[in-house]
Amino acid sequence: MNAISKDVSIELYNIMMRIRLVELKIEELYAQDEMRTPIHLCVGQEAIAAGVCANLNKADYVFSNHRGHGHYIAKGGDLRAMVAELYCKETGCSRGRGGSMHLIDTSVGFMGCSSIVGGSIPIATGAALNSLLCKDGRVSVVFFGDAASEEGVLFESMNFAALKNLPIVYICENNFYSVCSHQTARQANCDISMRPKAFDISSCKVDGSEVMEVYAESKKAIDKARSGKGPSFLECRAYRWRGHVGPGDPQKDSYREQKEWVEWMKKDPLKKFEDSLTKSDILDDACIKNIRCKIDEDISEAFEFAKNSPLPDRRELEKYLYG
């Protein structure tokens, strides 16, 4: 069917399904009001995280933003620690102090998220400079949204990355919205992939609902960075199915046309990939059932762990406060 091996295809499917099912479980249980953190769900954007991270080594770095659950999962972050963080428990990956927008698991190179739009971009660029100077062979990848592409810090970072030939890949997840404001109401020129060219950074537009395309294009960019040929930029277009924050019913969003939403629903990245793998006899119903079953078990276990974990000790309220 294509140049990607059967094993990689199944792994990509597995990761996308894992992200989807985790997000849906968070959404389902959020109403219980035990997760005291805002949540930004990435349902509909799973193929981007899965496709990019499948090309990375464990030691490579990933930096993320406020919509980071999928990136964390795709880089291999510990699921129990992530869910416990949503419940603000001591066993959470930020010891319950950070919540959904402060996921981190440095043991697998997931170096953290930022709730400041564009905030991770210069940090990732600095990490790439460190890799260059230390010759550690790592590649840094930073995920950010279309709104972050409007921040001056992206331009400063890209200039620096190009100047120093840094091993970094900038991944813009263009879901066309910044909260409830459409890209066309904010950007004089909506071709985000054009901007890196001003710094001689190679860039391309990718259909972010097609995991194979994301995988193939990010592979080129990551291989290029690893071989010392400098930074690249991918604009991956996909749709966020849920509201900007919280579980949210997308159909009730007053700022989105029903027609637009319906069109994107037809491009469900997981369903499209599942159909293509079934057609090519890589997956069948039994395999799909097995994959789902295993993920469901992991999710139940993670939520049980989180719910049964202790809250941070009140006496440690001021611990880990800096500044």
Ligand SMILES: Cc1ncc(C[n+]2csc(CCOP(=O)(O)OP(=O)(O)O)c2C)c(N)n1
């Ligand atoms: C510097 C800064 N400005 C504004 C905000 C408020 N804010 C939080 S998320 C968000 C929209 C981000 O949109 P985008 O980068 O496209 O990511 P998406 O939410 O679409 O995934 C805004 C404006 C912020 N957190 N930080």
Ligand SMILES: [Mg+2]
């Ligand atoms: Mg956006």
